[in-house]
Amino acid sequence: MAFCNFNEQQKIVMMVTFWVVWYSRNKLVHERILPSVPDSLSFIQAFIRECGSPISLVAVEPTLPCSKWSAPALNIVKNNFDAAFDVQSLACLQAVIFAIELGFRNVVFEDDSLAVIKRVSASSSDYYVISPIVNDIREVVKGLESADFNFVHREGNNAAHALARSRSRR
Numbered sequence: 828m829a830f831c832n833f834n835e836q837q838k839i840v841m842m843v844t845f846w847v848v849w850y851s852r853n854k855l856v857h858e859r860i861l862p863s864v865p866d867s868l869s870f871i872q873a874f875i876r877e878c879g880s881p882i883s884l885v886a887v888e889p890t891l892p893c894s895k896w897s898a899p900a901l902n903i904v905k906n907n908f909d910a911a912f913d914v915q916s917l918a919c920l921q922a923v924i925f926a927i928e929l930g931f932r933n934v935v936f937e938d939d940s941l942a943v944i945k946r947v948s949a950s951s952s953d954y955y956v957i958s959p960i961v962n963d964i965r966e967v968v969k970g971l972e973s974a975d976f977n978f979v980h981r982e983g984n985n986a987a988h989a990l991a992r993s994r995s996r997r
Contacts, residue, residue, distance in 0.1 A: 843871050896979075904931040915940040916957040916964070919947060923967050923974070932972040937979040944978040 899905035
């Protein structure tokens, strides 16, 4: 289900949850402290209650339409990949290696992690935690005649997402 299809209360809960997950991630990365799940859930519930329920949101039209998988052009191979964010860049590297091992020369890689796609597509390097893997991707992709890295919303990457989820359950 796409975010644009959620009701107002569901959107509020999701956005506050995303905020708490980001806060928890920053606490872990910068202070080596991981807030507990029960504490995080309590905070989310208290925050939403404190703000009043329902919280009125400013009506905003989605800036990007929900996407669906699309077929690549003739003589182009499309390789969709997906994984949890912390291994997303490794999944991208494996997708590139896999395409080369199969002998493909012109490949479109698609993923629903905008952070990974932006970093792989950028011409400059940064000091982001995935930078060493991104540099490896840039080197390995030189073995292809052409390679494009495109962001696709989760709805357009369902098959890869389902496969990644099924593999993580094993």
